[in-house]
Amino acid sequence: MSRTTRISTAERLGHSFGRGWRAYVRGERRLSIWLASKGIPMAGVAVLLWVVKLVALGLLFYAAFWLALLLLLGLAAAGWAMDQQHPAEDDYELQYPTIEELRTTSGYDPNLHNDTSHEMYQDD
Template sequence: MGTKTRISNAERFGRWAGGMWRGGVRRERRLAGRLVARGLPPGAATALLWLVKLAVLGVLLYAAFWLALLLVFAVAAAWAMQHGTADQEEPDLLNRQAEERDHREGLFYHPASYNDDPDPRFEDD
């Protein structure tokens, strides 16, 4: 006898999702009943509930669009970082490559910090 006494996780999830759905339908009917009790025609109450559902769906789609767009930009940035030219250095402000730069022309250059040939700009008087 191979009868299974335990329920599977899929069946447990299905029962949970079905219970949540039935609870939502029950609350929706209760809200429609309250709207009708307050004097709204039944067709208008149904239309109002559908408008609320469509508005919620629109907000969810709007948020999903922006999250998807953010994900696309993140993937594009990661791809650009991975496939970028890592062997070439970026030029500086004067559009010179790294091998053309002279450290003596840097903003914070002082000859005492380097073991260079004497610099005529820093001659002792």
């Protein structure tokens, strides 16, 4: 029996996300240092980075809005399609034969149909 503990999928994904986040922060820091070396003040660099982040967030919201709108329209079209009635189904009605019609058929057995008023009915 192995005593080594295995890392779970959630923990593995967390480590991957953490590595990606650290890489993003390092890249942002390098960019801010590079912009500062070009003569932009650090307050301007911070504002520029925030503007870029907010524009990216706005683009994500814009894409999510149109995706949600398409999904809503697709659901509305599916609901409309499910609500449609076919002309062949309008006059179709399931009809059961009456007991008198059953008695006239060949091979009629009153015990199978629980027809207690028939003279050949036998209660066991």
